Every structure is written in C-alpha cells, then in structure tokens.
Amino acid sequence: MKLTVNGTDYEVDADPEMPLLWVLRDILNIKGPKFGCGVAACGSCTVLIDGFPVRSCSQAVADTEGAITTIEGLEHNGNLHPVQEAWMRHAVPQCGYCQSGQILAAVALLDETPDPTDEDIDNAMTNLCRCGTYPMIKAAIKDAAKAQGA
Amino acid sequence: MSKLGKITRRSFLGFAALAAGGVAIGYYFYQKPHANPLDARKAEGDAVFNPYVTISKEGEITIITPRAEMGQGTQTTLAALVAEELEVSLDQIKVEHGPASAAYYNSAMFMEGGPFAAFDTSLLAESARETMGVAAKFLGVQVTGGSSAMIDAFQKMREAGAAARTILVQAAAAQWDVAPEGLKAENGVITNPQSGESVSYAEVAATAAELTPPSDIKLKSPRDWKLLGKSQPRVELREKVTGAPIYGIDVELPEMLYATVRMSPRFGANVKTHDPAPALQIRGVEKVIPLSSRYGHGLAVIATNTWAAFKGADAIKVVWEEAEYPADTEGMRRRFMAALNQDASFSLGGSGDPKGVLSQTPEDRHLEVTYEVPFLAHATMEPMNATAQWRGETLEIWCPNQTPTMVRHVCASHFGIGGENIIVNTTHLGGGFGRRLEVDYALYAAIVAKETDGRPVKVTWTREEDTRHDAYRPMAVARYRGALTEQGNLSAVDVDVAVPPLFKKVVGRLFPDVPLAGPDKLLLEGAYDQPTTIENRRYAAHEVDLPIPIGFWRSVGNSYNGFFHESFIDEAAHKAGKDPLAFRLTMMNDEEHAPAKGVLRKVAEISEWGSPLSEGKGRGIAHTISFGTWVAQVVQVDVSDGYLTIEKVWCVADPGIVLDPANFKAQLISGAIFGLSQALGQEITFSNGEVEQSNFYDFDAMRMHQTPAFHIELLENSPHMGGAGEPGTPPAPAALANAIFAATGKRIRTMPLSKEIDFT
Numbered sequence: 077m078k079l080t081v082n083g084t085d086y087e088v089d090a091d092p093e094m095p096l097l098w099v100l101r102d103i104l105n106i107k108g109p110k111f112g113c114g115v116a117a118c119g120s121c122t123v124l125i126d127g128f129p130v131r132s133c134s135q136a137v138a139d140t141e142g143a144i145t146t147i148e149g150l151e152h153n154g155n156l157h158p159v160q161e162a163w164m165r166h167a168v169p170q171c172g173y174c175q176s177g178q179i180l181a182a183v184a185l186l187d188e189t190p191d192p193t194d195e196d197i198d199n200a201m202t203n204l205c206r207c208g209t210y211p212m213i214k215a216a217i218k219d220a221a222k223a224q225g226a
Numbered sequence: 227m228s229k230l231g232k233i234t235r236r237s238f239l240g241f242a243a244l245a246a247g248g249v250a251i252g253y254y255f256y257q258k259p260h261a262n263p264l265d266a267r268k269a270e271g272d273a274v275f276n277p278y279v280t281i282s283k284e285g286e287i288t289i290i291t292p293r294a295e296m297g298q299g300t301q302t303t304l305a306a307l308v309a310e311e312l313e314v315s316l317d318q319i320k321v322e323h324g325p326a327s328a329a330y331y332n333s334a335m336f337m338e339g340g341p342f343a344a345f346d347t348s349l350l351a352e353s354a355r356e357t358m359g360v361a362a363k364f365l366g367v368q369v370t371g372g373s374s375a376m377i378d379a380f381q382k383m384r385e386a387g388a389a390a391r392t393i394l395v396q397a398a399a400a401q402w403d404v405a406p407e408g409l410k411a412e413n414g415v416i417t418n419p420q421s422g423e424s425v426s427y428a429e430v431a432a433t434a435a436e437l438t439p440p441s442d443i444k445l446k447s448p449r450d451w452k453l454l455g456k457s458q459p460r461v462e463l464r465e466k467v468t469g470a471p472i473y474g475i476d477v478e479l480p481e482m483l484y485a486t487v488r489m490s491p492r493f494g495a496n497v498k499t500h501d502p503a504p505a506l507q508i509r510g511v512e513k514v515i516p517l518s519s520r521y522g523h524g525l526a527v528i529a530t531n532t533w534a535a536f537k538g539a540d541a542i543k544v545v546w547e548e549a550e551y552p553a554d555t556e557g558m559r560r561r562f563m564a565a566l567n568q569d570a571s572f573s574l575g576g577s578g579d580p581k582g583v584l585s586q587t588p589e590d591r592h593l594e595v596t597y598e599v600p601f602l603a604h605a606t607m608e609p610m611n612a613t614a615q616w617r618g619e620t621l622e623i624w625c626p627n628q629t630p631t632m633v634r635h636v637c638a639s640h641f642g643i644g645g646e647n648i649i650v651n652t653t654h655l656g657g658g659f660g661r662r663l664e665v666d667y668a669l670y671a672a673i674v675a676k677e678t679d680g681r682p683v684k685v686t687w688t689r690e691e692d693t694r695h696d697a698y699r700p701m702a703v704a705r706y707r708g709a710l711t712e713q714g715n716l717s718a719v720d721v722d723v724a725v726p727p728l729f730k731k732v733v734g735r736l737f738p739d740v741p742l743a744g745p746d747k748l749l750l751e752g753a754y755d756q757p758t759t760i761e762n763r764r765y766a767a768h769e770v771d772l773p774i775p776i777g778f779w780r781s782v783g784n785s786y787n788g789f790f791h792e793s794f795i796d797e798a799a800h801k802a803g804k805d806p807l808a809f810r811l812t813m814m815n816d817e818e819h820a821p822a823k824g825v826l827r828k829v830a831e832i833s834e835w836g837s838p839l840s841e842g843k844g845r846g847i848a849h850t851i852s853f854g855t856w857v858a859q860v861v862q863v864d865v866s867d868g869y870l871t872i873e874k875v876w877c878v879a880d881p882g883i884v885l886d887p888a889n890f891k892a893q894l895i896s897g898a899i900f901g902l903s904q905a906l907g908q909e910i911t912f913s914n915g916e917v918e919q920s921n922f923y924d925f926d927a928m929r930m931h932q933t934p935a936f937h938i939e940l941l942e943n944s945p946h947m948g949g950a951g952e953p954g955t956p957p958a959p960a961a962l963a964n965a966i967f968a969a970t971g972k973r974i975r976t977m978p979l980s981k982e983i984d985f986t
C-alpha cells in the first residue's frame with residue numbers, strides 16, 4: 077500500500093485492516109497522532125487527509141486515499157503554523173496529550189471558516205481534553221484567526 | 227523513634243505510620259543526606275552541584291524537577307525556583323524529570339497526612355506535621371500528588387539554586403583572586419563590576435563543583451524575584467504544540483515488541499479457562515502469556531505492533547472466575563446503607579453534643595438528607611502503558627508515572643530483586659489525576675518483558691482495559707443531619723459518611739505487609755476540616771468492606787465530601803430562609819477563617835452575587851479548603867430552554883503565595899472542569915461483577931460546547947502556602963447543584979446530576 081504523509085511517499089506492508097493511526101505510529105514511527113480511545117470518540121488521533129480532519133484510529137489503512145498531514149507536517153521551513161503560534165501564545169497545553177488532535181482540528185476549522193464564531197468553534201471542536209483546556213483553545217483559535225487576517 | 231511511634235501509630239493513620247510500623251531508624255540516618263543520584267549517572271566532565279543542578283562540559287545547565295509533569299505545569303515552576311536563585315533564565319536551561327531516587331522524597335505530601343485542618347496550628351497538629359516530615363525522609367518516597375510539589379520544594383529547590391550559584395561565584399572569585407562579595411551573577415554569567423571581567427558558569431563549573439557550599443544559604447527576598455510570582459512560558463510548550471514523542475506511549479527502542487493486557491473484568495478473579503488459538507492466528511501476534519500479580523490476573527498478548535496485540539487480546543476465548551463481591555451496583559449500595567446504619571468506624575474534628583441538640587430541637591427546624599456519589603474512573607487522556615526490558619538481572623522501565631520509587635519498590639518485591647537493579651525512566655504523562663500513583667501498568671510491563679528474550683516491550687492498554695481496571699474514586703453515601711436555631715443558624719451538624727477505607731486500600735497494595743490502623747482521614751476530608759463555628763458537630767466515617775480497587779482521584783476525599791458538605795450548607799441556608807453566602811459568612815470567625823471569608827466575599831463581588839437574574843437562570847455558591855488552598859466558586863446556570871447550560875464560573879482562590887499566576891489560574895479552570903465533568907454523566911457501575919462502562923462513549927467528560935466562561939481571581943492572604951492542581955475540583959459540583967436549585971427549585975443529591983436533569 078502507498079501512503080503520502082507530510083509530503084513523503086511511503087510503501088507500507090501491513091494488515092489492510094490496520095487503522096491508519098497504528099500504521100503511522102508503529103510502522104512509520106510518526107508519533108504525533110495519539111491513541112486515546114480507538115473508537116472515534118476523543119479525537120486525539122486526528123490527522124488531516126486532503127485538509128479534512130479524520131480520526132485515524134477508525135480509518136483502515138487500506139481505505140485511506142489522499143495526502144495525509146500530521147502535526148509533524150504543520151511546520152514550514154522551520155516556522156510553526158499560525159495555529160501552533162497561537163497555541164504557544166495562549167499556553168494552551170496542559171498534559172498536552174490531546175493537543176496534536178486539537179491543533180489539527182483547529183487548522184481544518186480555520187481553513188473552512190477563517191473567522192469562526194463561538195458557535196462555529198463549539199460545533200467543530202469536538203475533541204476531548206481531559207485537562208479542560210477548552211477556554212484556552214477557544215481564545216487561541218480566535219487569536220489565530222486574527223493573525224491569519226480574518 | 228519514640229515521638230514517631232507515639233504520635234503516628236496511636237493517634238492516626240497516615241503515611242508516617244508506614245515508617246513507624248515498618249522500619250526502625252535511628253536519628254543518625256535522619257541527619258545523613260540521601261546519596262545524590264546524579265553522581266552515579268554523570269558523564270565525563272559533568273559538574274554535579276546537588277541533586278537538582280548539573281552543568282555539562284559543553285556548558286549545558288540541567289535542572290532536575292523530580293515531580294511528574296502531567297499537565298499541572300510543575301516542571302516550569304520547580305525549574306523557576308532553582309533558576310531564580312541560580313540566576314539563569316528559563317531558556318538557558320534544560321529541564322528533566324531525573325532518575326528515581328529517595329533523595330527526591332516529598333515531605334510536604336506526608337506532612338499534611340495527619341487528621342488536622344490546614345489552618346490548625348495547634349501544638350499537636352504542628353508536631354504531627356514535623357513527625358510526618360521526618361518519616362517522609364525515612365521512606366524516601368518520590369511522589370507527585372496531594373498538590374504538594376511547590377510546598378515541598380519552595381525552600382529546598384531555591385536553596386539548591388542558591389548553593390550552586392554561591393560556589394560558582396566563589397570559583398570565579400578564586401580565579402580572579404578577589405572577594406566573592408563584590409561579584410555579580412546574572413543570566414549564567416559572573417562579572418566583576420570593578421574590573422569589567424566576566425566568566426560564564428560553564429567556564430568555572432568544574433572547579434566550583436569541587437567546593438562545599440556554606441551551610442547558611444541566604445535566599446532572595448520575594449521583592450527581588452525576577453521569575454517567581456510572574457507567569458512563565460512552560461518549558462515544554464514547544465514540544466507539546468509540535469507533537470513531540472515525549473509520552474510513555476511514544477517510547478521507541480531498538481528491537482522493541484508491542485503488547486497489551488486483557489485482565490479479569492472481575493476484580494481479584496482468575497482465568498478459569500482460555501483458548502489462545504484464535505489470537506495466535508492473527509498476523510503479528512507472537513505469544514499469549516498468563517499474567518498474575520497483586521493487581522490481578524489475566525493474559526497478555528505480545529505482538530509486532532500494537533494493533534495486532536489489541537486484536538489478539540480481543541480474539542482470545544476466555545472464561546473468568548466469579549467475583550467475590552456483590553455482582554451489581556444495587557447490591558453494593560446495600561452494603562453502603564448497611565454500613566451507614568452500623569456504629570461508626572471513627573470520627574474526627576467533632577465538638578459539643580450534636581445528637582443532644584438535635585433531639586431537643588423541634589422537628590420543623592431539623593434537616594436530614596442523604597447524598598450519594600458513584601465510583602469514578604480517572605480516564606487520563608493517555609491510556610495506561612509502560613515499556614520494560616530485562617538485561618540479565620537488570621530491569622529498565624520507561625513509563626509515565628507519579629511515583630518512580632514506588633514503581634521500583636513494587637517491581638523489586640514482585641521479582642524478589644534489589645531496587646538497585648531497577649532503572650526507572652519517567653516520561654511525560656498524558657494526564658495523571660492520581661491514576662498514575664498506582665504502578666500496575668509498570669509491573670505488568672516488567673512481567674511481560676520476562677517473555678521477550680531480552681527485547682524491550684511496550685505494553686499499551688486499550689481504552690476499554692483502562693476504564694475497566696482503574697483504582698476508582700470510591701462510591702460514597704453520606705447522611706447529614708442539622709438543627710437550626712430560631713434565628714436560623716446551624717446549632718448542630720451530625721455527619722455520617724459510608725465509604726471504603728481509601729488510604730488503607732492504596733497503601734495496602736503498595737506495602738501489603740505493613741499493618742495499618744487508626745482513622746483514615748481521607749474518608750472525611752472536605753467535611754471535618756472545613757472552617758466553621760458551628761458549636762455542636764460530629765463527622766463520622768463508616769468503613770465499607772468492598773474489594774473494588776479504589777484510589778486517589780483528583781482531590782481525593784474532598785471530591786465527595788466537598789459535594790456533600792457544601793450542598794448541605796446550601797440546603798440549610800434555604801431552610802433557614804437565608805442567603806447562602808451570608809449564611810456561610812456568619813458561621814466563620816475572623817481569625818483563622820479569615821481567608822475563607824476573603825475568597826467568599828471576592829467571588830460574590832465579581833459574580834455580582836445577589837443581583838437579579840432573568841427567569842430560568844440561577845447561581846450557586848460553594849467553598850472548600852483543600853490541599854491548603856481556600857477556593858470559593860459561583861456557578862451560573864440557565865434552564866430556560868429546558869436543558870441545563872452551565873453559563874459561567876467565577877472562582878477565587880487563596881493559596882497564600884502564588885508562584886506562577888497564569889499557571890495557577892489554568893489549574894483552577896482545569897480542576898473545576900474536572901469536578902463539573904462528573905456531574906454531566908460520569909459513573910462507574912457494575913453488573914455481573916464487571917464494570918459496565920468501557921470507553922468515552924459511556925464515560926465521557928466535559929466537551930467544548932458544554933464549557934462555561936471562567937473568571938478567576940487569586941488572593942494571597944492565607945498564612946500558609948497551598949497547592950494548585952486539586953483545590954479547584956471540590957467546590958465545583960456543589961456550586962453547580964446549588965445553582966440548579968436556585969434556578970429550578972429542584973435539589974439533586976445524587977451524582978451524576980444528569981440522572982435528574984438534562985444538560986446541553
């Protein structure tokens with residue numbers, strides 16, 4: 077099977093049923109996407125496929141088509157993505173475990189809706205954060221929207 | 227030994243009981259410092275100053291922050307304690323958890339182990355604290371919990387920084403042949419203002435490390451602090467926004483295998499029969515092995531990747547033995563009710579004659595209510611995991627844990643080897659909340675690694691295993707009785723709480739041979755130790771015998787007693803026809819309770835307590851002092867569309883000293899969300915002897931769309947320092963229940979509140 081992750085092409089030999097998450101983590105050693113639940117209920121495994129947020133724990137690798145972006149692929153020429161910058165400014169992460177997923181969900185939201193309302197944020201940001209960083213996430217998204225010129 | 231023995235063994239049960247009961251130690255050993263664990267692992271040319279500071283040959287300054295970073299920001303503030311006195315900035319240093327070592331014992335957590343209110347400064351309370359502190363050193367338990375890291379480190383880590391700086395300056399002075407007093411240290415550079423010469427720490431580190439620091443270290447005045455008292459960017463922030471592989475689950479080693487566990491869903495029960503064949507047919511599965519330890523019995527599947535291990539575990543056909551406890555929650559509840567109606571196991575903090583007053587008070591001025599909370603899982607975002615490798619007789623473990631010395635202790639006793647043969651590496655933790663004070667995951671990995679011929683193996687639990695094999699926040703049932711005077715003040719309160727013995731269960735797992743006796747204050751904390759001037763009061767615990775594993779869940783006993791106690795005070799206020807804020811204030815004195823009054827008044831001010839609200843809205847108030855920090859919260863809810871929305875939370879805390887305001891506020895928000903999450907639907911229930919919940923779809927927590935707006939203020943009036951990580955949790959569910967009453971007239975006394983009201 078062929079996969080394109082963060083602009084690099086890989087040839088993967090794995091059980092076709094293996095979720096994309098485990099192919100990324102255990103076979104390609106890309107550890108940004110995290111395992112939280114395995115049943116699409118928490119979002120810590122979120123990756124972007126052609127820009128859309130996908131819960132990679134519930135997507136068989138054989139069914140995956142399109143360019144995959146993980147948190148590792150957000151940096152550009154050593155510069156953080158504006159959403160990551162906003163996350164830094166607002167000191168969003170606590171334990172940090174959910175944050176790769178949160179950041180990618182926010183990137184997808186801002187691509188679609190450059191100037192989101194509170195309601196847009198509530199609707200799009202469904203990932204679980206057990207540390208309760210939601211108020212900081214919300215503030216960082218609004219700040220990132222501003223920084224990106226919304 | 228005499229003091230230790232008398233106070234701890236006879237009068238109460240605490241961590242110190244371990245030292246008193248388990249080991250006889252002389253004064254000599256107390257005086258002797260623990261060995262510096264950094265000496266053993268230092269690289270050629272490293273200058274090791276003390277257990278907290280090293281400077282490498284290349285000039286890299288490393289600060290060891292021996293408390294587990296699980297999201298609470300402990301590493302940053304601990305590093306700031308050292309850096310402040312060392313005179314370096316936080317971007318000049320590297321921060322590490324460091325090795326497992328008794329040298330990093332936590333005395334603050336032990337000191338508050340006695341049955342005394344945080345504001346109790348009586349001779350007995352103070353000498354108990356001192357005794358516990360001594361015991362802590364004997365035990366040498368390196369542990370992160372009890373919101374104690376800063377209290378423990380405040381003196382010793384600033385001293386470590388100051389000691390290192392002092393000898394660095396001395397070394398520079400010797401080099402220039404001048405007096406050290408005239409030199410200046412700043413940003414890792416020592417200058418001589420007279421001559422204009424300067425030298426970096428790195429250049430004099432090797433000679434400095436040979437010097438002995440003076441015994442009378444003078445610390446900076448808080449007025450001169452550059453880092454402390456100000457919000458600092460977290461040292462690990464960039465790693466956490468770039469998805470860096472810093473967690474236990476990310477550990478990757480050469481030749482590593484992967485595994486998972488499938489433990490008996492009935493606690494204590496064994497495997498009756500099992501057929502591994504279907505598992506062994508799965509591509510990637512290598513082995514199915516039995517796994518038995520003090521934590522339970524089951525099977526482990528070793529594979530070439532995590533997914534294969536998960537699939538394999540699922541495929542094994544297994545029949546489990548029956549459980550030796552009531553099969554369902556209803557049966558368990560009967561045990562709680564029975565315990566409640568039997569004689570109390572012990573009581574704490576009582577005074578006067580509440581039963582007498584109650585019997586003399588007319589019925590219409592009586593209150594009698596029963597509250598109940600369920601078992602709860604910790605549900606850390608990162609499921610339990612650990613990686614282990616045996617090299618001959620040496621065991622190395624990598625895992626996210628809150629107590630590396632307990633990882634070592636439990637593995638050493640399981641395998642009958644010396645602790646010196648076990649290396650523990652603590653990674654970042656994807657959440658702890660008390661779950662990682664247990665060390666089952668580490669022991670399992672060590673057992674599995676016995677089967678991999680020297681190869682490392684990472685054992686990752688599924689979310690289902692994690693949810694169904696926790697050390698749960700215990701279920702608890704409480705009966706509160708109160709009597710009001712004609713003026714509408716509480717003249718008596720009589721409290722009975724039925725809960726399994728928490729401290730005994732946790733410590734019993736760690737030290738099965740240590741006899742434990744005496745009152746377990748964790749059953750009553752959050753009730754008996756609260757600021758009150760009620761004259762007649764009794765707080766009694768009824769220990770429930772139930773072999774379900776229970777443990778420390780963010781704020782421990784305060785997590786249930788905070789809800790009971792503050793709900794009850796609210797009920798009493800309404801019965802007396804009084805404002806719940808004013809009612810609380812009249813039951814506190816102006817001396818030792820002053821900080822409580824301070825946070826209550828402030829939270830009333832910022833929430834505009836008492837101002838009119840539109841139809842369908844209501845506010846509730848609650849206060850709990852826990853882990854030394856006074857916290858008052860007001861919650862505002864709206865039910866106008868038929869669903870309950872938590873609109874806003876105002877929170878004022880007084881921890882005495884705030885070392886990092888932004889981080890402290892973040893912890894209060896986090897703690898409150900953790901507390902509110904349980905109200906939204908969390909419960910662990912049983913049927914067929916097994917936990918019924920298994921994943922986030924049936925054990926969820928607050929999500930973005932349910933999250934209220936927060937307004938947090940910090941005060942610094944308390945005479946003692948308090949913690950940050952847990953005190954935000956206890957008052958939140960009570961303030962919420964009280965707000966629901968204000969909005970709807972409906973009093974909910976059972977958690978989760980969602981059983982009786984629909985949340986958005």
Ligand code: FES
Nearest residue numbers: 112113116119133
């Ligand atoms: S791990 Fe994929 S949604 Fe939770």
Ligand code: FES
Nearest residue numbers: 171172205206207
């Ligand atoms: S930061 Fe810990 S789970 Fe979100």
